[in-house]
Amino acid sequence: METGTVADKKKSKKKDLKDSQLIIRIAGADRDRFVALCEELDTSAAREIRRFIRDFLASHEDGS
Structure with a gap:
């Protein structure tokens, strides 16, 4: 059973x-x-710059 309210869920998304x-x-x-x-x-x-950053981080963090 979920105990969070709708307001709590909105705050979480923020x-x-x-x-x-x-x-x-x-x-x-x-x-x-x-x-x-x-x-x-x-x-x-x-959007494309954010995607590049996510991909760049993922490709360099996997081998660390």
Whole structure:
């Protein structure tokens, strides 16, 4: 039997939300090309960067 309330579940989900930023500097032309390609592929630049970071971490943490 679950004891958590709906409010508790919502608070729990909020903990999983993105709460940090990573600021990078790249050439404007590269950024524009990346964003345009993401749009063509029906995704977002942020989603793809987050995916890259997760994959990068997973590939480097497995062998540690």
